[in-house]
Amino acid sequence: MRNALRACSRPEPWKRGPVLTALALLLGLLLPLHATIPDVAGLGSLVESVLPWLGVCIPILLAAALWRRSLSAATALLLPAVAWTTLFGGLLPDKSHPGGDLTVATHNVGAAAPVPTARTLAASGADLLALEELTPQATPLYEKTLARTYPHHTVLGTVGLWSKLPLAAARPIDIMNYGPLAATKSAAAELPENRALHTTVTTPDGPLAVYVAHLGSVRLTPRTGFWTASRNIGAAALSRAIATERNPHVLLLADLNGTWDDRAFTDLRTHLHSTQQTSGTGFGFTWPATFPMARIDQILYRGLTPNHSWTLPETGSDHLPVAATLTWP
Numbered sequence: 001m002r003n004a005l006r007a008c009s010r011p012e013p014w015k016r017g018p019v020l021t022a023l024a025l026l027l028g029l030l031l032p033l034h035a036t037i038p039d040v041a042g043l044g045s046l047v048e049s050v051l052p053w054l055g056v057c058i059p060i061l062l063a064a065a066l067w068r069r070s071l072s073a074a075t076a077l078l079l080p081a082v083a084w085t086t087l088f089g090g091l092l093p094d095k096s097h098p099g100g101d102l103t104v105a106t107h108n109v110g111a112a113a114p115v116p117t118a119r120t121l122a123a124s125g126a127d128l129l130a131l132e133e134l135t136p137q138a139t140p141l142y143e144k145t146l147a148r149t150y151p152h153h154t155v156l157g158t159v160g161l162w163s164k165l166p167l168a169a170a171r172p173i174d175i176m177n178y179g180p181l182a183a184t185k186s187a188a189a190e191l192p193e194n195r196a197l198h199t200t201v202t203t204p205d206g207p208l209a210v211y212v213a214h215l216g217s218v219r220l221t222p223r224t225g226f227w228t229a230s231r232n233i234g235a236a237a238l239s240r241a242i243a244t245e246r247n248p249h250v251l252l253l254a255d256l257n258g259t260w261d262d263r264a265f266t267d268l269r270t271h272l273h274s275t276q277q278t279s280g281t282g283f284g285f286t287w288p289a290t291f292p293m294a295r296i297d298q299i300l301y302r303g304l305t306p307n308h309s310w311t312l313p314e315t316g317s318d319h320l321p322v323a324a325t326l327t328w329p
Contacts, residue, residue: 017070024061027054028079031087035263041225042218048261049226049294052283055084094281096308100325101205104299105312106130106253107321108214114141117315122149124312124323128201129162130253132214157194159212161253163201170199173241175213175234196238200247205328209247213238213254231257232264239267242302249303249328255319259294272300275324280309286320299324 030037034051037044058080065073105126109117110133118141121129129150131142139155142162146153150162154170161167173196196213215238216230235256242250252272258264260274276284276295285292292311297319299309304326312321 014072017065017068017073020061020065020068020070020073021076023057024065024073024076024080027057027061028076028083030054031080031083034261039263042228043226045218045228045258045262045264046220046226048263049259051259051261052088053293054080055088058084088283091277091280091283095279096281097279098307099327100307101328102127102203102208102304103323103325104128104130104251104253105321105323106132106212106255106297106299107312107315108132108255108297108317108319109134109138109142109315110317110319112316114138115145117317118142118145120313120315121321122146124321126323127164128210128251128253130210130212131160131162132158132195132212132255134158134160154197154199156197159195159197159214161197161199161210161212166202168200168202170197172196173198173211173213173238175215175237176230177233177237195234198241203328206249207247209245209250211238211242211250211252211254213252213256215255215257217257228258228264235264235268239265239271242268242271247303250301251304251326252298252300254300255297257296259296260298268300272302273306275299275301275306275309275326276322278309279306279324284309284311284322286311286322288318289314289320290318292320295322297322301326303329305329 031054034047037047039045058077062074062077103126105121105124107121109131134155146162150164152167153160153162154167156170156172172194175196198211201208201210215234218231219227221227284295286295286297299322307325307327309324312323314320
């Protein structure tokens with residue numbers, strides 16, 4: 001009799017786990033509507049930086065729903081599962097295909113040892129090699145080690161491009177001061193010298209506009225939240241430069257210090273495409289190198305066809321190098 005009364009007093013499976021059900025529905029709305037999250041203290045940008053990882057919550061909530069025997073929570077989890085698959089499922093299969101006229105690579109070399117790093121990168125077979133976070137001490141070592149493989153190169157500030165093909169008209173791109181963001185220009189004041197360049201590569205098929213950039217860092221602090229001001233200034237300036245680029249064939253090799261889903265790159269996404277999304281396998285995370293959790297290093301293109309995109313082995317930097325092959329149209 002007591003067992004029967006206890007059974008009757010238990011909530012039905014559809015009524016169990018109301019909190020789990022609410023969390024599942026919230027996750028299901030958060031994934032497709034992330035762009036509507038206010039960017040107060042960088043909250044919206046922070047969520048978009050970890051957006052793929054929100055999928056980890058789905059099996060955790062499912063395990064909790066099964067433990068609670070909550071049919072409502074288990075059913076509600078269909079919403080985030082479908083949303084996550086719609087957003088990121090297309091990244092998982094191998095989208096590469098053979099061929100390619102041009103192989104390119106980019107790497108934030110950071111504190112990596114210059115000579116072995118240069119040799120590793122040269123062995124990748126890249127025709128164009130972009131390096132970010134160069135220092136006055138490391139740059140001569142890269143120049144000396146890469147000279148035989150890459151007869152052409154340009155270094156402006158902390159970024160450089162090494163090429164097997166001739167380069168012309170290299171110039172810096174000011175990504176630290178952008179007019180519409182005048183109120184926040186002081187946010188970029190700490191950035192060291194030049195961090196972006198533009199040059200033209202003479203290929204057998206015609207001129208190719210190449211940009212190399214290292215956007216400002218982001219920081220997560222209790223006082224400022226997710227601080228992205230200098231990064232956002234650079235993204236806006238870079239978008240403006242590429243929007244006015246007359247050459248229909250463009251490459252951007254960059255450490256963006258943000259993921260491609262980040263709202264800071266909304267304008268940039270209207271002009272360029274990601275090789276990882278169109279010709280890679282999986283997410284291609286590049287940072288931190290010891291346990292990559294975000295792809296903040298990008299090879300972006302316009303007017304070319306990507307064939308393959310991949311990450312290269314660790315070099316001692318806290319970033320992984322990335323490479324891609326592309327075909328001239």
